[in-house]
Amino acid sequence: MLDRRSFLGAAGALALAGCGPREERSDVVVIGAGLAGLNAARLLEATGARVIVLEAGPRIGGRVDTRKDAPGSPELGAADIGALYARVLDTAASLQIELAAWPQLPSAYSYHYAGRTFTAAEWPTLDINPFANELRNVAPSALGQRFAPQPNPLPDAGAWLQEEFAALDIPYGKYLAEAGAPAAALPLIGVGQQLATLDAESALWRLRNSKIGALGMAAAMQARQPARRYVPGGLARLPEAMAGSLQEGVVRLNQRVVAIGQDARGVTVRTASGTTVRAAFAVCTIPLPVLRQVAFDPPLPALVGEAVATIPYGAATSVVLHVEQPYWEADGLPPNLWTDSPLQRGFLNPSPVGEGHHLWIFSTGAADLAARGWTDAETGEYVLQELKRIRPSTAGRVSVAAIRSFTRDPLVLGTYAHRAPGQIRRFGNILSQPVGRLLFAGEHTADLASGMEAAMESGERAALAIATQRS
Ligand SMILES: Cc1cc2nc3c(=O)[nH]c(=O)nc-3n(C[C@H](O)[C@H](O)[C@H](O)COP(=O)(O)OP(=O)(O)OC[C@H]3O[C@@H](n4cnc5c(N)ncnc54)[C@H](O)[C@@H]3O)c2cc1C
Incomplete structure (x- = not known):
């Protein structure tokens, strides 16, 4: 995290770059246009607040990422909507986004471990099974x-x-x-864990x-409701509709926040492009590994700063393959994969636009392909070759649709927040507490939910805290 000197340096560099200080004013500045930021912005607008949303990337949605230009429009990030996602379900309904039950697909794995391919039924009989008695089963x-x-x-x-x-x-x-x-x-x-070790x-x-x-x-x-739902047409429809329901011009893309300052009367947020937004409150949803690059003036309270600096994020690369022909029919094995290869796990998912299936390879933790330093094209080629080795029936039957390394993505630098041992005792959920006029939100700050619903919960909490103080 940057200290006061770096904060001033970042601000000064902007002036030197000749970007010219452009200051805008608003009641609330929301940083990040993922589900947390968009939910906060919608709720704040509903209370009559003027809101500006600053998003670093060229699109909205954050870790909701439907690739509409790839075969079958694969989901690279979130896909599943759980039964207890009250805020996601309610927001989708209010924006006329219909959801569908996740189709019944085989959930069993085909295993490839220690050089052998097998099913769960074969595992008890194998000589590579290291266990005795009932554990063998x-x-x-x-x-x-x-x-x-x-x-x-x-x-x-x-x-x-x-x-x-x-x-x-x-x-x-x-x-x-x-x-x-x-x-x-x-x-x-x-196998399949996102942190480097258990x-x-x-x-x-x-x-x-x-x-x-x-x-x-x-x-x-x-x-008697579906345990999992998805958005036909792609999950990105949800954040797009949320952003579309805001006042025109509220969401500003390509505005990377580099510094956040505050005094007794308000917050000042600076972006890399030279814009300054002055507001009474800020809601910051930047994922923690990226937040470590942001300058704070005054510095964050010590324990908050320590939480921001140390809460770990998972490592993962999503490689989504379009299934051209059902490879599982060619070898008679379950379509999903579980392996000690760097591929780790693969899941058969429906195409959200009804164009067949995707095989989502989710390479995670110490095995994460991101560590190889390859280009996406090299990663895709490796995955196809490795699949051919451990699952020969995939050869010629799947093709690379899209790739996203969350570990390397500069706007996340990981999948989502975990907690290291001792961090719950040390931090509690400190990031859900206001720091003066700054409120943190984002899935990493939620009390009760996980995944997309955590993001929505956190945006709601931040919006309510601000609405209470403004009234
Ligand atoms: C591979 C994967 C699969 C997942 N699957 C599921 C699933 O099936 N179901 C589920 O419920 N959840 C799932 N999740 C989790 C879910 O995607 C997240 O919990 C949720 O989308 C996070 O929303 P958020 O608003 O907190 O963060 P984000 O969506 O990350 O939004 C933060 C925003 O801040 C922006 N930003 C970053 N830095 C800056 C900056 N300096 N200035 C301005 N803006 C900045 C980012 O570009 C981004 O748009 C998955 C996540 C991953 C990675």
């Missing part, structure tokens, strides 16, 4: 769940912040070992997210 992808306590010790989605569960804020690998997981199980449980993540954070997931499944069953 547990499929590699189910081992993490096998050592998760039943029932989840957290009674509800907010319990992760209660003192009585702080003892669970320990390394996830250690937690699994204490729950009886043998050492041989840990590398298998590590111990890099807090067990309490894992329990929080699995509780939220389980509550969603239970709610869907009880209400």
Whole structure:
């Protein structure tokens, strides 16, 4: 994070660049046009506030990223809408965006591990299966769940912040070992994880997210509603409609915020292009790895600054392949992939525009292909070759539709926020608290939800806090 001197330097560099200080005024400046920022902006406008939204990139949506120009319009980021996503569901309904139930697709994996290809049914019979007794029967992808306590010790989605569960804020690998997981199980449980090691993540954070997931499944069953929905035509329709519902000219693209200052009367936000926005309040939804590059004057309070600097984000590259022919019919194996290859996992997804299927390769954690430093074209070629090796039936039956490395994307620098062991005890959810006239929002600040609903929750919280102070 930048200190006061760097802040002044960033501002000065703009003046030197001859960009000319252009100052605009507004009641609230919202930084970032993902779901969190757009939800905050919509709610604030509804209270009569004048809002300016500054977005660094050339498009809105952030980690909602439908590639309409690629075959079948693949989703590169978020795709699934959960049953308990009340704000997402309500916003979509109010903007006349109809949702569809996620189609029933096979959920089983075809495994490729230690050089062998097999199904869950074959795993107990294999000589590479390192386990004895009943553990031999547990499929590699189910081992993490096998050592998760039943029932989840957290009674509800907010319990992760209660003192009585702080003892669970320990390394996830250690937690699994204490729950009886043998050492041989840990590398298998590590497949598909987003942090570099199991111990890099807090067990309490894992329990929080699995509780939220389980509550969603239970709610869907009880209400006889789909557990997962998607947006026909592409999820990007949602943030586009949200932005379209704002006053004209509110959303400014290609405006990267580089500095945020505040005094007793307001906030001043500066962009790399030389614009300054002065407002009574700011809502900042910049993902933390990017926020580390922003200058604050005055500096953030020490503990807030430490949270911004250290909360870890997952590493991942999405490579979405368009399925030209059903490769699973050619080899009779389940379409999804689970592997110790750098590809890690692959999921068969519907095309949101009804043009067949996509195979979403999600290369994560220590295996993340982003670490190779390849171009997208090189990454795509590698994925096709590697798939041909571990799943020969894909050869000639899939083609690269689109690629996005979240790890390397300069507007996120990761997937989404996790928590390292000890960080819940140390920080609580400090980023949901106002810092003077600055409110942080974004999925990384949510109390009760995860994914897109977390972003919506956080935007709502920030908007309500500002509306309360303005009234
Ligand atoms: C691969 C992947 C799959 C996912 N799948 C799902 C899923 O199926 N279901 C689900 O619910 N969730 C999913 N998520 C999570 C979901 O996408 C996010 O929780 C949500 O979209 C985050 O919204 P946000 O507004 O907090 O952040 P973002 O969408 O990241 O918005 C932040 C915005 O800030 C902008 N910005 C960054 N820096 C600056 C700056 N300096 N100045 C101005 N603007 C800046 C960015 O460009 C961006 O537009 C997935 C995420 C990933 C990465």
